[in-house]
Amino acid sequence: MMNSIQTVFTRPNVLFLLDGIKTTLLISLYVVILSIVFGTLLGLVRNYEKQFFGKLAGFYIELFRNTPLLLWMLGCAFLIPGSTILVKASVALFLYTAAVVAEIVRGGLNSIPKGQFEAAHSQGFSFFQTLAYIILPQTFKKIIPSLLSQVITTIKDTSFLAGLGIMEFTRSGQVILGKVTKTSEVFLIYGFLALIYFIICFTLSVLVRSWHKNNSENV
Amino acid sequence: MKKRNLLATVILSSVLFIGACSSDDGSTTEADTTKGSDQVTIASIKEAGVLKVGVKEDVPNFGLKNTDTGEIEGFEIDIARKLAEDILGDPDAIELTPVTAKTRGPLLDNGEVDMIIATFTVTEERKETYNFTDAYYEDAVGLLVKKDKNYEGLEDMDEANVGVAQSSTTSEAITSEAEQYGITVEFSEYATYPEIKAALDSGRVDAFSVDRSILAGYLDDSTEILPDRFATQDYGIATKKTNVELAKYANELITTWGEDDTLNGLISKWGLSE
Numbered sequence: 467m468m469n470s471i472q473t474v475f476t477r478p479n480v481l482f483l484l485d486g487i488k489t490t491l492l493i494s495l496y497v498v499i500l501s502i503v504f505g506t507l508l509g510l511v512r513n514y515e516k517q518f519f520g521k522l523a524g525f526y527i528e529l530f531r532n533t534p535l536l537l538w539m540l541g542c543a544f545l546i547p548g549s550t551i552l553v554k555a556s557v558a559l560f561l562y563t564a565a566v567v568a569e570i571v572r573g574g575l576n577s578i579p580k581g582q583f584e585a586a587h588s589q590g591f592s593f594f595q596t597l598a599y600i601i602l603p604q605t606f607k608k609i610i611p612s613l614l615s616q617v618i619t620t621i622k623d624t625s626f627l628a629g630l631g632i633m634e635f636t637r638s639g640q641v642i643l644g645k646v647t648k649t650s651e652v653f654l655i656y657g658f659l660a661l662i663y664f665i666i667c668f669t670l671s672v673l674v675r676s677w678h679k680n681n682s683e684n685v
Numbered sequence: 686m687k688k689r690n691l692l693a694t695v696i697l698s699s700v701l702f703i704g705a706c707s708s709d710d711g712s713t714t715e716a717d718t719t720k721g722s723d724q725v726t727i728a729s730i731k732e733a734g735v736l737k738v739g740v741k742e743d744v745p746n747f748g749l750k751n752t753d754t755g756e757i758e759g760f761e762i763d764i765a766r767k768l769a770e771d772i773l774g775d776p777d778a779i780e781l782t783p784v785t786a787k788t789r790g791p792l793l794d795n796g797e798v799d800m801i802i803a804t805f806t807v808t809e810e811r812k813e814t815y816n817f818t819d820a821y822y823e824d825a826v827g828l829l830v831k832k833d834k835n836y837e838g839l840e841d842m843d844e845a846n847v848g849v850a851q852s853s854t855t856s857e858a859i860t861s862e863a864e865q866y867g868i869t870v871e872f873s874e875y876a877t878y879p880e881i882k883a884a885l886d887s888g889r890v891d892a893f894s895v896d897r898s899i900l901a902g903y904l905d906d907s908t909e910i911l912p913d914r915f916a917t918q919d920y921g922i923a924t925k926k927t928n929v930e931l932a933k934y935a936n937e938l939i940t941t942w943g944e945d946d947t948l949n950g951l952i953s954k955w956g957l958s959e
Contacts, residue, residue, distance in 0.1 A: 482752035544791040551788075551797070631742075631783045641750045643879045644743035647903045649886040652879040 470650040474658075479642055486638030487662060493552075493634060494621045497560045501620070502613070504560070505567025510597070512568065513575050523568070530565035536626050538562055543630055552632045559627075563620050570612045574605035607682065614674045618667045625663075635662065725799045725928045730772055738765040739784040739798040743877070745902055746955040747804050750783075757781050760955040761802040764821055764922075767947070768800075771938055786852035790814070793925050800924045800935065804896075806854050807921040816932035818939045820919030821948055822957065826858045827897035828911040829882075829904065834891065839913045843868040848881035848890035850874070855894050858916030878903070898957050 512523040530538070535558070542558035543551050578601055586596040606613075628637035639659045646652060730736055740761055741748035748759040766776040782798050789801045793815065807817045828847070830836050839862060847870050849855040856872045863870050873890055875881045882903050885893045892911075893903065896918060900910055922939065924932040942948045 476752075478751075478753035482750075482755075540787075540791075543788075544795055547795075551792075629785065629787060631785045631788050633783070640877060641743045642752065643877050644745055644749055646879055647882060647905070649879075649883040652883045 467650060470648060470654050474642065474646060474651050474654050482642070483635070483638050483658070486633060486635040487666075489633060490621070490624050490635040491666070493556050493559070493624050493627070494617075497556060497563055497624075498617050498620055500560050501563035501567050505564040506571050506602075508564060508568035509571030509575060513572050527565045527568050530562050531569065535559065535562050535623060536629065539626055539630060551630060552627070555627050555630050555632060559620070559623060563616065563623075566616055567613065570609050570616060571605065573612070574609035575601065577608055578604055607678075610674065610678050614671060618671060621667055621670075622663060635659065723796060725796070725925065726930050727772060727934055730799060730931075734773065735778050735780050736765065736769040736772060737780045737782065737797070737799045738768075739782045739789050739792050739801040739803055740765065741785075741803045742783040744804055744899070746898070746957055748802075757783070760822070760951055760957060761804070763951050763954075764948075765802055767942070768935065768938060772934075786850075789923075793923060796925070799928075799931065800922050802922050804920055805923050807919040808854060811923075815923040815926055816929065817921035817923055818932065818936040819943070820921055821939050821943070822898075822920040822952065823917055824896040824898050824920065825914035825917050826855050826894060827900050828913055829885065829893040829900045829908050830891065830911060831885065832907055832909050836892075836911060838911055839863060839870075839915075840866050840868070842870060842891065844870070845891035846871045846873055846889070847892045847894045848873050848875055848884045849894050850878060850881065851876055853895070854916075854918065855896075858918070859894060862913070862915040 508523045508527060511519050512527060514520070515523075538558040538561065539555045542561075543555045546554050546557070582600055583593075583596055586600050587593075591599070624634055625636040627634050628640060631637065633641075636659060639655050643652060643655055646655065740757055741759075742750040742757050744759070746759055748757055748761045750757050762781065765779050765781065769779045770776040782792065784792055784798070784801065784803050789803055789805065792798050793801050801815075802821075805811075805817075807820065811817070828836075828839065828842075836842055839859070842863075847856070847859060849859075849872050851874045856874075859870060859872075873884065875884060878893075878895060878899060881890065881893045881895070884890045885908070893900065893908075897910065897914070904910060922935050924935065939948075
């Protein structure tokens with residue numbers, strides 16, 4: 467076992483894996499931020515605009531939520547012209563995650579009593595002011611737990627990119643697997659991958675939960 | 686009313702989905718026939734000043750990323766360099782794109798790479814979709830088994846479970862050979878070679894079957910490679926079906942290098958001769 471650790475975790479290999487972690491985290495960061503922004507927009511449109519755009523948003527959300535992520539990644543990577551395969555496949559992850567976030571946001575919006583709109587309106591708030599100052603802040607506070615679990619899912623979903631040869635964390639592990647021949651070394655690498663994903667996601671979950679707890683006590 | 690809306694959504698989405706699928710087919714055939722300017726020729730490569738090659742980055746000795754330098758190295762990379770040297774006069778004028786068995790076909794079709802040199806086995810079926818050069822390397826499928834099973838060859842392996850890699854042609858080769866002996870074997874597919882080795886060590890499969898050049902790297906005290914050699918597999922350079930000129934040019938080079946022992950030199954350099 468000691469031998470395996472020494473052959474697997476050489477300095478270049480560790481640096482190579484760290485590079486993979488960096489790519490995974492960067493992709494996750496961009497995808498999460500963009501999909502929360504776009505997802506919120508989609509959720510709002512679907513909830514409050516019942517005409518053409520509402521239906522369009524609804525169609526988009528249902529289409530992405532009910533089809534496999536890998537399909538979209540392959541589709542985007544090979545059918546969109548230009549750019550790198552990394553960017554194109556990440557766009558697919560973003561489009562998919564936005565659809566899920568939209569439904570989470572919509573759930574939050576529906577949990578806010580409708581009377582608040584009327585109350586705000588009577589005080590001279592416009593529809594958009596009501597959304598920005600009254601409805602959305604409450605919505606986000608309520609949906610943080612479900613949003614968090616979606617963020618964690620998204621971080622893990624980036625491992626799909628390995629199938630397309632994108633050098634994120636899982637793929638960097640696979641490249642190192644290419645050189646090893648002993649079973650113990652294989653388990654060591656997979657164990658390491660699992661451990662790092664766990665550390666990232668668990669830390670995030672603990673941080674957000676404690677922040678949420680402190681924050682809701684202040685309200 | 687709500688039900689009708691739901692029905693409408695379902696119908697609309699299926700129509701769009703089917704539409705997306707069929708327009709996809711349409712666009713590729715269109716690209717094949719009308720976009721003559723997209724053709725990759727020796728002249729267009731010279732104009733671009735770089736040869737774009739799809740290679741493996743996780744296969745030892747053929748194409749493996751060196752975690753120390755970040756460069757991909759191996760026999761196939763050397764071939765790519767030689768091609769670049771011949772076409773562009775500079776062995777470094779290459780752009781390597783890592784491919785997997787899943788991505789190499791589409792990347793070739795959408796023009797992101799000029800050619801694929803990535804342990805791509807030449808088959809009659811694949812020849813209908815891509816141009817292949819003659820083999821730059823010939824390999825045969827072998828069987829790595831546990832010594833304590835006392836197998837002497839495939840003959841003894843009735844109802845054995847054989848571990849093979851996904852999307853590989855190995856299982857077809859073994860099945861046809863097994864039929865001649867009148868025995869049947871089962872197959873389990875794995876994503877990577879070390880996983881198959883792990884399955885062999887833990888007893889989940891009875892044999893690890895892949896090309897002999899790769900098997901040699903997994904030989905240890907408790908295992909042996911059986912003498913069987915089935916279905917010689919030719920690794921060829923693949924180009925897009927429409928790029929006939931490029932395919933011909935590459936083929937001539939491979940033929941020349943085969944005759945003047947250039948290929949053999951590279952094969953022994955990477956420890957691939959048996």
